[in-house]
Amino acid sequence: MARPIQRKGQAALRSQELLAYYRQVSTSMLTVVDVETTGSLPYRGARVIEVSVLQGSLAEGIQHQETHLINPGVRVPKMITRVTGITQDLVNQGAFPEAVWPNCLARLEQGTLTAHNLEFDYGFLQAEYRHLEHTYVRPAMERFCTVLLSRLLLADLPSRSLPNLVVHFGFDVGRSHRAEADTKACWLLAELLLRQIQAESDEALLQRFGQQWIRLVEAAAILDCSPTLAQPYLEACGIDSRFSKRKNHPLYRRCDVEKAARDRCGEQLSIL
Numbered sequence: 001m002a003r004p005i006q007r008k009g010q011a012a013l014r015s016q017e018l019l020a021y022y023r024q025v026s027t028s029m030l031t032v033v034d035v036e037t038t039g040s041l042p043y044r045g046a047r048v049i050e051v052s053v054l055q056g057s058l059a060e061g062i063q064h065q066e067t068h069l070i071n072p073g074v075r076v077p078k079m080i081t082r083v084t085g086i087t088q089d090l091v092n093q094g095a096f097p098e099a100v101w102p103n104c105l106a107r108l109e110q111g112t113l114t115a116h117n118l119e120f121d122y123g124f125l126q127a128e129y130r131h132l133e134h135t136y137v138r139p140a141m142e143r144f145c146t147v148l149l150s151r152l153l154l155a156d157l158p159s160r161s162l163p164n165l166v167v168h169f170g171f172d173v174g175r176s177h178r179a180e181a182d183t184k185a186c187w188l189l190a191e192l193l194l195r196q197i198q199a200e201s202d203e204a205l206l207q208r209f210g211q212q213w214i215r216l217v218e219a220a221a222i223l224d225c226s227p228t229l230a231q232p233y234l235e236a237c238g239i240d241s242r243f244s245k246r247k248n249h250p251l252y253r254r255c256d257v258e259k260a261a262r263d264r265c266g267e268q269l270s271i272l
Contacts, residue, residue: 014222014258015209018152019202025144026194029057029111034182035124036084038074042127047072049091050084051100052179053107054187058194062187064107067180069094084177101128105136113138116162116186118145146186149193155211165189210255213242219257223264234260 013021032054039046050069056062069086071094081087108125115121122143129136150160157168162185163176171188174181197205214222220230231250234241239256243249 014261015206015254018209019205021141022149022194022197024141025112026058026197028142029055029063030114030144030187030190031055031107031111032114032183032187032190033108033121033125034115034179034186035121036080036086036177036179037124038072038076038080040120042124045074046124047074048097048124048128049076049080049086049094050179051104052183053104054183055107055111056187056191057111058191058198065180065183066104067183068100068104070097070100071095072097085175086178097128097131101132101134105129105134108136109138112142112144114144114146114186114190116146116182116189118143118147144190146189146193150189152209152212153193153196155208155213162186162189207255210253210258212254213251214254214257215244216250216252219252222254222257223261233264237263 034052035048036050037046037048048070049072050067052065052067054062054065056064069090071091073096076086076088076091113122122138126136147160150157150165154160154165157165159165162182165171166173166176166185169189169192171185173184173188176182176185200208216227216231219234220227223230223233225233234252234257237256237260239252239260241250241252244251
């Protein structure tokens with residue numbers, strides 16, 4: 001079994017560990033969640049105004065979905081309304097958090113918690129339960145982010161944002177940036193990618209994983225050294241890199257970094 005996913009992310013794990021983890025996830029029940037919020041930072045007061053929870057498995061399909069508008073008693077910014085279509089009037093008609101979250105808890109504690117950019121949704125779930133003086137924690141091995149698997153299996157797509165993947169695969173889910181539609185889209189994406197995990201051989205999957213572009217911080221984790229040491233080492237190995245479009249940070253092919261890590265380990269052992 002793969003070791004637990006650390007805060008630095010699944011991309012920092014070796015390909016063999018990732019393969020074991022995703023094969024396990026592909027046989028589990030998924031609890032897919034999406035939240036729409038008043039902002040991006042719960043610790044600065046942003047709150048959830050809509051949540052959808054879907055449960056299903058590859059073996060049995062979708063078993064349950066529920067969606068709730070929530071009135072947390074805060075203002076809905078106009079920018080959020082423009083993106084989501086959720087107005088202040090809609091939120092004012094929603095249920096109070098005290099009526100929604102306790103009823104969702106049993107399902108959110110079942111199966112493998114799944115979302116597209118899970119770190120975002122999970123952070124808000126934890127914050128909302130803190131408002132109710134409840135600690136919500138899911139084990140690392142029971143959390144699954146479809147963004148991270150998309151980076152492995154769809155490495156060369158120009159974008160892996162959920163709206164763009166909906167268009168790319170032609171998912172019929174309705175308007176993006178609404179919790180019910182985005183949860184259904186995440187389920188369809190998870191189903192598509194995990195069926196590939198189930199269908200392909202270890203060799204084929206490891207080859208595909210190797211094509212992923214990873215950041216310097218993840219490359220350093222695989223090399224078991226600091227980013228300051230990792231970058232010149234990768235350059236000395238002659239490993240090609242490219243720069244991310246958004247932040248202009250160096251990116252490296254996973255297969256090249258893992259080969260460099262094996263070589264580095266061999267060098268250290270030979271010295272000993």
